[in-house]
Each structure stands twice: as C-alpha cells, then as structure tokens.
Amino acid sequence: MLSPKINASELYQILGGFLKVDRKIRLALPSKGRLRDSSIETVKKMGIRLNENTRSYIIEDAKGIFEIVFARTFDIPLYVHYGAADLGITGYDVIVEREADVYELLDLGFGDxxxxxxxxxxxxxxxxxxxxxxxxxxxxxxxxxxxxxxxxxxxxxxxxxxxxxxxxxxxxxxxxxxxxxxxxxxxxxxxxxxxxxxxxxSCRLICNRISYRIFENKINEIVERIRRTP
Missing domain, CATH: 3.40.190.10 (Periplasmic binding protein-like II)
Structure with a gap:
C-alpha cells in the first residue's frame, strides 16, 4: 500500500478531487509504433474497450469510465507528474530522464x-x-x-x-x-x-500521486487485473 507524505496544497487538491471522484480516469498511452500496439493490448487487460481505428488523440472507452490520451512517449511522464493524466504507460528510461515524481505501479514486461x-x-x-x-x-x-x-x-x-x-x-x-x-x-x-x-x-504503468489517493480502489483493481491476465 502506498502511503506518501502530502503537504497542505496537495491535501486541498485531494479533497477537491474526492468531490469529483465520478470523473473519468485519464490514461496516457504512446501515440506511435510498437509501444502503442503493446500498450493497447495492456489496456484490454484492464477491461477497457477502445475504438482502435480512430485517429483522434483523445478518446473515451466504451463504458465511459476512461479517457484515453495518445501522446509522445517522452511527454507522458510530464502529463502524469502534473496531473494532466492520472495514469500513463511509458518507458523507464523516459521516467528517469524526465525526473518525474510519479508512482511506478507495474513493470509491464514489454519494450525491453x-x-x-x-x-x-x-x-x-x-x-x-x-x-x-x-x-x-x-x-x-x-x-x-x-x-x-x-x-x-x-x-x-x-x-x-x-x-x-x-x-x-x-x-x-x-x-x-x-x-x-x-x-x-x-x-x-x-x-x-x-x-x-x-x-x-522496459515499459511501466505509472500513476499521479494525488490521483492514486482519489482513485485508489479502482487503480488497485486495474493493477490486479493486469497481473492476473496473461
């Protein structure tokens, strides 16, 4: 269980987020190449169904629970760090280079x-x-x-x-x-x-620190679903 220390400004954001806890969870995925394809397969393990034929950079899943954002791999750690996305899939190399303060929830086992x-x-x-x-x-x-x-x-x-x-x-x-x-x-x-x-x-599933507090149960459910699905 993650239990980070938070300051007053973060607490304010968390409390504000709980008031909007019914909002969609935003997930950032690589926009191009093999990482995009493998990330979409991971998204399917989460139980998310997407229209893979669309060229839009922002789409919703079929159930209206998630909002998917397709972005440059190098930008995804920044999206998650600053809360523009709640979750993201990107390479560990990029996370380290960007010095992003995010949770690494899972090593997804591809993009080695x-x-x-x-x-x-x-x-x-x-x-x-x-x-x-x-x-x-x-x-x-x-x-x-x-x-x-x-x-x-x-x-x-x-x-x-x-x-x-x-x-x-x-x-x-x-x-x-x-x-x-x-x-x-x-x-x-x-x-x-x-x-x-x-x-x-390798590719990692990362999470914004405050978003984890807001969507803790749902995010833990996502992580366990990925772990259980071969």
Missing part, C-alpha cells in the same frame, strides 16, 4: 531495451572510465547522461539531439552517443560499438 554509450568501431575509447579530456556526447537523454558521467568523475559536453543520434560521430558532431538500443543492430549498421551500459528499461 538498454540505454548505452557507443563510439565508432575505429575509436580507441574502450569505456567511459578510460576517457580523458571533455568529449562531446550526442544524446536524447541529457539528464541521465550528465549524471552518469559525473558518477564516474568524468566531464563531457552534452549535445541534446532528437533521434538519429547515430549520425553524430559520422558527421563529426560528437565522439560519443548515448542512445536506446534493443539488440544493438542499428548501432552496428552505423559503424558503432557499445562501450558502456547505463541502464535497462
């Missing part, structure tokens, strides 16, 4: 991948620990990257890029990249080798 540091195969760099100087690092994960380098006592000039980080070494933008990989195949195809694993990730 690793955040790694990689360099050109011709590079003499063998690990982050062996680095000298201040290399440029291209990544979509600047917060995680900065903290990882600092934990090893290393400095780096971190360049935030959005996708295709693999191009950075080839174009001379950076000596190192930090990126997500499932099998390492894309890295190899771009002439890169892994020199460090930073974290392992």
């Amino acid at each position: 991948c690793s955040l790694v540091a990689a360099v050109p195969e011709s590079s003499e760099i063998s690990s982050i620990k062996s680095l000298t100087g201040t290399p440029r690092v291209a990544t979509e994960y600047p917060n995680i990257t900065r903290k990882h380098f600092e934990s090893l006592g290393k400095q780096a000039e971190i360049l935030t890029v959005r996708g295709t980080a693999e191009l950075a070494p080839r174009l001379g933008l950076a000596e190192i990249i930090v990126d997500i990989t499932e099998t390492g195949k894309t890295l190899k195809e771009n002439g890169l080798k892994i020199i460090d694993k930073i974290l392992d990730s």
